[in-house]
Amino acid sequence: MSEPPTTNARRRILLQRTHRWMLPLYLAAASSLSMWVAFQWFADASHVIWVWPVTAVQLGILLPFWSDVRLRLWSIGCGLVANAIAARLLGTPLWFSLAISLTSAFDVTVAGAILSRGVSGFEDLKSRASFKLFATAAFVAPVVSGLLATLPVSSLLHGPFGRVLVTSILSDAIGIAVLVPVILFCLTGKYRDPRKLAPHLPPGVLPAILFTAVVVGVFSQSIYPLLFLIFPPLVLLIMVMGLEGAIFANVALVLIACYATAHGHGPLWLSRDVQWEERLVILQIFLWVAMVTGLPIGALLDEQRRAEIKANDARSIYMTLLENTADMIILSSFDGEQRFITAASEALTGWTPEEFAKLDRLSTFHPEDLPVADMVISSMKEGKREHQFRYRLRQKSGGWRWVEASARAYFDDFTGEVRGYVGTIRDISSVVKTEEAREQLSLAQEGLELMARTDALTSLPNRRAFDNALDQYILGYRSEVQGVLLILDIDFFKSFNDEYGHQAGDECLRKVGQAISSSLIRSTDTAARWGGEEFCVLMPGAPVHVSERVALNVLDAVRGLRIPHAGNPEGIVTLSIGIAQRTEANEDPSLWVQRADAALYASKRSGKNRFTVAT
Structure with a gap:
């Protein structure tokens, strides 16, 4: 039976629960703030919003706690009320405030239902399967909620349904793609602690400065169509910093591009005859393309790097085990030309690995055990993968030692033919002696038991x-x-x-x-x-x-x-x-x-x- 928690432990548990149930209030405050930012920074005079951050903010905060149904529903409800109040304070009609809040809550629910299958933290985005879920959520949720949001938005703005639909979908998708990774990084990221992040910053400083400078340069002029220049430093930054570099690039690109375009700067102003609404859609499409390019590259690079780290760790562990195991391990082709023998051979046979490798393979078997060796080799050549058998192993001193061998065939990756075998040999001489003594004792015991019965x-x-x-x-x-x-x-x-x-x-x-x-x-x-x-x-x-x-x-x-x-x-x-x-x-x-x-x-x-x- 576990001991009751101490006073300090009870305080920590109470503190965690208090913080956990403060989440709906945190979410409501963050959601209201994001609503204000959306209308003040990412909207024009007609309330056309370029980037919709509200869904992304709620989603990013809720994902780590999504499995707690009660907490999730409370948080979504508080977010809905906060959004409606914030939208109303920003001057929108009551019906519009309620409609946009309900749509945002539905958007969070749809995206969360998709993402919760494999994403609860930032590090989850660094696997192929989880990132596919993220990409699906960033596409499906905006499309579904965009269809719902277009009706009230087009009524409020008196704009064409099709254009408002495209703008709504893209603004929501960009918000999810930019802000959800940022919030997850801040809440759950491996390097959210500045002390852990600091050693990894120096290699990424120059690529980050270069990328920022190129983006500022491209959007500070309206003479040349230089949008393509953004992609080389973007890829360079991601190659150095991985997914973290991609989310930094996305945030910087959205802020600079939206600010410059809103103030009449950047390549999107090359033609002054294009309507503002069309210019806005082009900007959103460009930002979406940049994110679709950067985020997958960052996620796949991090997945590959993690796989390489695991492989290197496994290789290091494997080599350490090989050099320190008491079992003798042989990797050999059937013709004997390629042979690798571990250091345990000297303790087991008296021969060093180099000396043992020069011996004829069958000469190490006791003459009475040669049929077993021939049978095992023939069987592996015919395709049987594994064999386990006992035999007497020749000793440098001239004697024989009982050993148990586990032999496993390995195959050519291209032809599928058997190339050789990996054999693990361990000393069982003491086991054989014990078994013989046990057998004699067992026979005697069986006789006594039979007499007793x-x-x-x-x-x-x-x-x-x-x-x-x-x-x-x-x-x-x-x-x-x-x-x-x-x-x-x-x-x-x-x-x-x-x-x-x-x-x-x-x-x-x-x-x-x-x-x-x-x-x-x-x-x-x-x-x-x-x-x-x-x-x-x-x-x-x-x-x-x-x-x-x-x-x-x-x-x-x-x-x-x-x-x-x-x-x-x-x-x-x-x-x-x-x-x-x-x-x-x-x-x-x-x-x-x-x-x-x-x-x-x-x-x-x-x-x-x-x-x-x-x-």
């Missing part, structure tokens, strides 16, 4: 073995009622001993025991010597009529022995049998035995040489 006179199981069989039956067939117990007793056996002597009595018991055992008709039945002149038979799962047939067989077999018995009215040795069927699944075994014993004495009272079934 067997009646010395009749060679049948004794009372102890029968009791164990009865217990095992009861445990194994708890729910099964069917089963029969027979108790058998030689008639007038005391007078037999008195008349013929104990030696003859022992011979009689042996013959009767063999007759009982040979009369059983099922392999699952057990005959045993109960004690004295009594025997018993356990018939698991047998119906009564089968036990009656067995009883008749036994009676006939004993009479067929024709053992003379002057004290028996029949003139020969006979048996009496009591049969009891199991009546209940939970019946006490002792009661079952008592019923069979009572049936036996009923046979005795009825004249002997017969069987009686307990009622």
Whole structure:
């Protein structure tokens, strides 16, 4: 049982819960602020918004906590109310404020449902599968919500439905593509701590300055169509800083491009005859293309770098294991031309890896084990991948050592043919000695156990073995009622001993025991010597009529022995049998035995040489 949390631990838990339930308030404040920024910085006089940050802000804050349904719903609800109040304070009609807030909440829900399948933090974006989810969310959610938002927006702006639809979709998509990675980086990024980020900044400073300078230069003039110049420094920055460089580039590009274009600067002002709405759509398309170019490159580069780091770590660990393992490892082609042998060879054989590599492969096998070696090599050449076998390995000192080898074939990547094998060889000489000693001990123990379970006179199981069989039956067939117990007793056996002597009595018991055992008709039945002149038979799962047939067989077999018995009215040795069927699944075994014993004495009272079934 875990100990109760300490006072400090309880305070930390309470603090975490308090911060967690402050999330709806944080989200509402951030959402209101982003609404104000959207209308003040990214909108023209007609309230046409170039970049819609509200959805992205809510989505970025909620994603790390998305699995908490109650918290998520509270946060989305608070964000909806905050957006409606903020939009109303910014001068929009009440109906428009409510419509745009509801649309934004729906947008967050759709995008979050897609992203939550694989993205809960910034580092998740650095895998191919998770980034596909991000790209899908940044496309599907804006399209769906854009269709809903276009109706109120076009009514408010009195603009064409198609143009407003394109602008709405692009503004939302750009907001998600730019801000969601930024917020996730600030909340969950591996390098959000400045101390961790600092060592990685110096290589990216010059590319970041170069990119910013090129973007400023391109958008500070309206004479030449130089938008293409942005992409080389963008790629360079991403190559150096990965996905982090891509999100920095996106933020810088959006801020500079939107500011310059709004103030009449940049390549989009080469022609003064183009309408502002068309110029806005072109700007949005350019920003979207730049993001679609940069973000995937950054994500894939980081994924590749992480894979390389893991591969290098694994290679380093693997080489360390190879050099320090006690097992000898051989990598060899079948022709023996290419062989790699680990340092453990010297401890195992006395030869250094270089010396062992010069030996003929088969010369290291004991002559009696050569057929095993030939079989393994032939089998691997035919395509079987793995073998595990034991053999005696030659020693430099001249002796032999028992080893266990695990050989695995490796194949040519292009042809698919078997090229060679990797063998792992370990010393099992002590194991072999232990197994030999254990085998001898096991044989001796089996003999003792057999003696302990067997009646010395009749060679049948004794009372102890029968009791164990009865217990095992009861445990194994708890729910099964069917089963029969027979108790058998030689008639007038005391007078037999008195008349013929104990030696003859022992011979009689042996013959009767063999007759009982040979009369059983099922392999699952057990005959045993109960004690004295009594025997018993356990018939698991047998119906009564089968036990009656067995009883008749036994009676006939004993009479067929024709053992003379002057004290028996029949003139020969006979048996009496009591049969009891199991009546209940939970019946006490002792009661079952008592019923069979009572049936036996009923046979005795009825004249002997017969069987009686307990009622």
